Amino acid sequence: MSRQRFRIKEGGKIDRARRVKFRFNGWNYTGYAGDTLASALLANGVRLVGRSFKYHRPRGIYSAGPEEPNALVQLGDGGQTVPNVRATMVELTDGLSATSVNVWPSLRFDLLSINDRVSHLLPAGFYYKTFMSPAFMWPTYENWIRRSAGLGRVPEAPDPDRYDKRHVHCDVLVVGGGPAGLMAAQAAAQAGARVIIADERAQMGGQLLASSDQIGGQAGSDWAAEVTSDLATRADCEVLTRTTAALFGDHNFVVLSQRVTGHVDAPEGNHVPRERIWKVRARQVVLATGATERPLVFPDNDRPGIMLASAAGDYVHRYGVRPGRTAVVAGNNDSIYPLASDLRAAGVRVVALADARNEPSPLAEVARADGVEILTGHAVTGTKGRMRLRGVSLAPIADDGLVSGNSARRFSCDLLCVSGGFSPTAHLLSQAGGRLTFDEKRGCLVPAHIPRGIRMAGSANGTFELAAVLAEGEAAGVAAAEAVGLTTGALPEAVVDGGHGPGAVRTLWKIVADGRKTKQFVDLHNDATTADIALAAREGYRSVEHVKRYTTTGMGPDQGKLGNVNALGVLADELGRPLNDVGTTTFRPPYTPVTFGALAGRDIGALAEPVRTTPLHAWHVRTGAKFEDVGQWKRPRYYPRGGENMAQAVARECRHVRTGVGLLDASTLGKIELKGPDVGEFLNRIYSNRFDNLPVGRCRYGLMLGEDGMVFDDGVTARLAENHWYMTTTTGGAARVHEWLEDWLQCEWPDLQVFTTSVSAQWATVTLTGPNARHVLADLVEDIDLSAEKFPHLHVREARVVGLPARIFRVSFTGELSYEINVPARYGMALWQALVRAGERFDISPFGIEALHVLRAEKGYIVVGHDTDATVTPDDLGMRRIAGDKKDYLGRRSLRRSDTAQSGRRQLVGLLPEEFVPEGAQIIDGKKLKTPVPMIGHVTSSYISTTLERPIAMALIEDGRNMVGERVRIALPFDQRVVMAEVTSPVFYDPEGSRLND
Amino acid sequence: MTRYSALNLWRHSRQGHTQWPEAWGSPEPKSDYDVIIVGGGGHGLATAHYLAKNHGITNVAVLEKGWIGGGNTGRNTTILRSNYLWDESAALYELSLKLYEGLSKDLNYNIMLSQRGVINLAHTEHEMREVSRRVNAIRLNGIDSEILTPEQIKEMVPILNTGPGGRYPVLGGALQRRGGVARHDAVAWGLARAADSRGVDIIQNCEVTGFNIRSGQVEGVETTLGPISAKKVGVVVAGHAGVLADLAGFRLPIESHPLQALVSEPLKPFFNVVLMSGTVHVYLSQSDRGELVMGAGMDTYNSYAQRGSLPIIEQMLGACLELFPVLSRLKVMRMWGGIVDICPDASPIIGKTPVDNLFFNCGWGTGGFKATPGSGYVFADTIAKGEPHALAAPFSLDRFSTGALIDEHGAAAVAH
Amino acid sequence: MLLIPCPWCGARAEKEFKPGGEAGIVRPLDPDALDDAAWADYLFNRANPKGWHRERWIHALGCRRWFNVERHTATHEIRATWPMGETSPDDVERGK
Secondary structure (H helix, E strand, C coil), X not given: XXXXXXXCCCCCCCEEEEEEEEEECCEEEEEEECCEHHHHHHHCCCCCCEECCCCCCEECCXXXXXXXXXXXXXXXXXXXXXXXXXXXXXXXXXXXXXXXXXXXXXCCCEXXXXXXXXXXXXXXXXXXXXXXXXXXXXXXXXXXXXXXXXCEXXXXXXXXXXXXXXXXXXXXXXXXXXXXXXXXXXXXXXXXXXXXXXXXXXXXXXXXXXXXXXXXXXXXXXXXXXXXXXXXXXXXXXXXXXXXXXXXXXXXXXXXXXXXXXXXXXXXXXXXXXXXXXXXXXXXXXXXXCEEECCXXXXXXXXXCEEEHHHHHHXXXXXXXXXXXXXXXXXXXXXXXXXXXXXXXXXXXXXXXXECCCCCCCCHHHHHHXXXXXXXXXXXXXXXXXXXXXXXXXXXXXXXXXXXXXXXXEEECCEEXXXXXXXXXXXXXXXXXXXXXXXXXXXXXEEEECCCCEEEXXXXXXXXXXXXXXXXXXXXXXXXXXXXXXXXXXXXXXXXXCCCCCCCCCCCCCCECCCCCCCCEEECCCCEEXXXXXXXXXXXXXXXXXXXXXXXCXXXXXXXXXXXXXXXXXXXXXXXXXXXXXXXXXXXXXXXXXXXXXHHCCCCHHHCCXXXXXXXXXXHHHCCCEXXXXXXXXXXXXXXXXXXXXXXXXXXXXXXXXXXXXXXXXXXXXXXXXXXXXXXXXXXXXXXXXXXXXXXXXXXXXXXXXXXXXXXXXXXEEEEECCEEEXXXXXXXXXXXXXXXXXXXXXXXXXXXXXXXXXXXXXXXEEEECCXXXXXXXXXXXXXXXCXXXXXXXXXXEEEECCEEEEEECCCCCCCCEEEEEEEHHHHHHHHHHHHHHHHHHCCEECCHHHHHHHXXXXXXXXXXXXXXXXXXXXXXXXXXXXXXXXXXXCCHHHHCHHHHCCCCEEEEEEEECCCCCCCCEEECCCCCCXXXXXXXXXXXXXXXXXXXXXXXXXXXXXXXXXXXXEEEEEECCCCEEEEEEEECCCCCCCCCCXXXX | CCCCCHHXXXXXXXXXXXXXXXXXXXXXXXXXXXXXXXXXXXXXXHHHHHHHHHHCCCCEEEECCCCCCCCHHHCCCCEXXXXXXXXXXXXXXXXXXXXXXXXXXXXXXXXXXXXXXXEEEECCHHHHHHHHHHHHHHHHXXXXXXXXXXXXXXXXXXCCCCCCCCCCCCCEEEEECCCEECCHHHHHHHHHHHXXXXXXXXXXXXXXXXXXXXXXXXXXEEECCCCEEEEEEEECCCCCHHHHHHHHCCCCCCEEEEEEEEEECCECCCCCCEEEECCCXXXXXXXXXXXXXXXXXXXXXXXXXXCCCXXXXXXXXXXXXXXXXXXXXXXXXXXXXXXXXXXCCCCCEEEECCCECEEEEECCCCCCHHHHHHHHHHHHHHHHHCCCCCCCHHHCCCHHHHCCCCCCCCCCCCCC | XXXXXXXXXXXXXXXXXXXXXXXXXXXXXXXXXXXXXXXHHHHCCCCCCCCEEEEEXXXXXXXXXXXXXXXXXXXXXXXEEEECCCCCHHHHHCCC
16 A cells, blocks of 8 residues: 655645545555545556557546546446546545556556557558458458457446436526636526536536635635535525536536435435436526636647646645646646646646747746746647656747747656646537637637527636636626526625636647657547648548548547647648638537436336236236237236146137137227217218217227328227217227327317227226127126127127126127126226136136237238238228228328229238248249249238137238139248148138127 | 558558548539539439449539538448348348448448348347248348347347346347448548549539529529539438428428437447347447447437437437346447438438439438448439439339338338 | 427427427318329428428327427427417418
């Protein structure tokens, strides 16, 4: 265990009373509560933390925030490991263990660093130009490319954690808890607005935590803490730390991602989610998202020990860590001067400060007084040191970025702090449809178009001086509150000390130095260099998007947060055009990566999709039924007895129905009640056949077509009373049909007096079927005469069954005498059990949908969606008689279109195959199986018929009805053979229907 | 044209890669062309390439309103397959897959075709039936396709959850081994370079704002760079076909919708096929860079905004975790949307229009990338000869009047 | 995610709604009077503008009523919603 050699004796927002042990790449270290993994590593003097994506160059911690390009680690081991975590965003917890990603065999000795040696053969897009011959070698090359790409490893065990979602509305959402955001939230809250303020870091305060700036005579961080605690006490204000605004959607819909666990003070317990997604609908949004410091582009600008200047300030002030022993500070703006002083105060020797600007800054005096050597008009022209930085060269530079003369001076150092200016963090603005424009003076892209309902404040708006930032934050909060109809007074004025901002920036996109052997990285994540951009431009990839895609600039895990603006600048220089002409790439969501699990939330596993069960489900489970997923429903497929397999159980269940009596849970059927004087007329238009003439007490099979003439549902509809109808639909079609009815009623025929109600779940439906069905029911039913004369087929009766109010339909899908008994859902189980008991002496058996399918196929009854797809007309099914021309109905006109009306279309027929054939098998024309084989149809349903003791099938075959009696070939291409089958009528059993009319 | 090869790469490395020529030029538009192709996406560039290569028509301009390959070509999930149910679709997509198989060589540009196999999962008996129907038909059409058992699928995709705990079991699936992915940008760039080398003018940042039509015949286009005459005009503008048809004065049976996709952060290889599931609704593959690439359904309202709604993303990730519970801690790095032009039967429209010499190729819906070379091949032939190519003929606009739709919706396992 | 003002229930999240395509398509009173092309126009051809678009939505997980929406297909801005069978606020203003 090493000492924290780089920890400053005092200061920082860490809790020195709480030591935290952690491991990195197998070594043990100690840090403090409040550290990030990055700050703790720096405190322990760890400089080398990772390897780069392409060239596997040694890399160190570069930033202190979500833009970190180098310090990507694999967190934890085994099943709960998390890949690609930024060490700068991981809060230290006891026992935390992390390893560097994308190194092999180890971080210090990485074999793939050979890529750096042969990098001259690997320019941007090299893979487009090579690996083409011999063609058979490409999979081998590709395998090699794949294995060397990628970063972290995928976990191997399921995630034990849970994730939550919250839906919230607010008046004002403030994104960013820096000075501007806090002021905005305060102003809006004071006006009485419902406010949410979110910040991605563990503490509110933003840059105030990383500087010595003062507000109102106190430290900026104390001011931030005060404002935060004031906000937190307000009932209508939600203060969210560790919460990133990831996505800005339509109509001020913002997705926040909150890290609930993963820090020392995290709540514990099974109910605590790992992360929570907040789906916020805000009437007004204030984006106080701050700015990201830009790197400088110079030769070998990626060595471990090179770091953003603001990050160095962060480590000193927030974490009490010296990021190095001896530093050089280089930049193109004022922000480097206070940093030099801060570093000195922290015990870092600052040997030189290189300001690219020729004019000395007004802030220079303080630094100079501190003994820092200040070199104006100078920039970094080279660096030394492989595993860590050992020295830098500084040289004067001319206006075009060229190094003038041979006047470079070398400085030994282990830390180089760089500042290339600040880029407003405008991701959310861009996602919301805002636009940016390049501002020469401020040296950054600033908002040019801000959509309604959004306000920008602070450095996100290109405003960097603290006093102005606070004023702008307040103004944004006031304006947002006013926009939602609230008024507010002014906040007490805050006097600021410090916070000068970057001042005038000298944009210098790259240093042009002799660099055959050096690389100037524009995108540290993806190892894209200035040479890559130049190559892209030379080869014609000149649109920003082409450059991005060709060089992969901005496509790494930081999505261009660090490199994009520099890349634009380099490209603009390369093309000799102003930056605004070059344009920007779009910022795509999320702002920072969001966990899959969090976005999926609770809707996974058993809750991925609702499971629907019938009122009789418990009975089926108890009886050992095997279930089948039908849409969301769990339906009993068969009920094996003893050691029966499916075929045996189904055969037995079929026999029960054909020779005795069987019982089916048909509760999943779609059921719709229709009331009103115009239902008859309405159904005439909805169904292809006529319904207005259906007498009360009768029911009728109907076919529904889409307006394109294709069959889309079927079912039986009954007339219970003059103005009261009851429609059944297919199980899968229930919701669709109800929507269909309402669509036509509301939008096309509002004059019809019809009311529809979906009652699918209100009724349990039990089908009692078989020659003994009447005997079973007779003992249980009151009030009605069950005889065929008094209650014939296709009639409906309301009656009491074992005392339960029931609607009984005489309809049959098995071909046997059948009663479909509907009772209110809560009585379903009572009815079912009564029927089972009453049926005992007839050896009644429940049967599942598999047996039902065999039975219905024996009768030639279709199942819509099984024997049909979206291309089948009533005539194709042989149902022209119920889809005539006597009245108009939906879809009728389409049946007359030339192709739809032609003869010889694929028509439904029966097949008697010589052996069982799988459903989906194709019927072919000709004898040969030499491809392409002409196909004339396919098998839609295929079963072993227990009743006929042979395989039967239904099929759609071209001109099939004219082929009855002929033999056709069914191809089994996997077995390279055909099965012969005789074409028949689809009705295999009891064609005259005497059994169901019994 | 400087050939691309390892040897030339080495040669150029000695000059610091400073001597590579342009992959394609940036000419000013001429005043007239034999053929103007509107739309510099993959399909448009392929059309120009085959017009030049197969028909010797090189006085051609490709007009692109933005940057080439910037529409759906650069926004899709790069899946290639030809396992379509209906004969008409199978023939067209198989032509395309075959062209893809030779495309790197044909273009001398590595499109990084990776035929790692496409698996369609079946989670219900209904889907198994559809798998059987499709695989049988596809095989008989001479296209590779097989049915997999859950065990075979588990062997190919070990991290797939085929066990209990999921909402839906995996009952089996269909596999097309020749299916896979390709680098989408490379397809556009390679086609552009090849077309350019044969004399085609590729003109970017040139938006077509109108058609010059005289007595029912197109004579050229109006553009943001001025009018340009042409004997024939072919329009291939996925995501904007309706807008262009409107400019030409007719209506299309097309609606434009956002289709979203996303990628994870890069990971070491863990998943080596393309996997699709219709029931839980997601399709996934892992790119050569290591990102998990994912797509699902489209937003059902009309939009040209190139962004979609969150519920689609939430559903997509739920579906992903249903199949791969171990991926829960991965992170979404980037999400985006494209605009897809959807026909009522989910099949494209290729061929003549009510305006003479004006040809449209559109309505590829969610499946255009895999059709890129095939679409260009038949469209070039159609434009060159003035009559639909045999494989394009069934996809004519008048099928919506006759009713001879090619309905891939009905049995489509998943948005493709 | 859109925020859609249902004329009956007020503004609700998109997830509660389903779109129904172009508004104002009237089913021909006498389909037989149309030739195949005209019938196909009714059946399949749709306005698909990049810009303001009048479309139907149903508040499927709310009041289950269909209504009309005028929405911009490039910005997704919603300008007006009005009940089925009524005139759009715009047209009322213009005296249509």
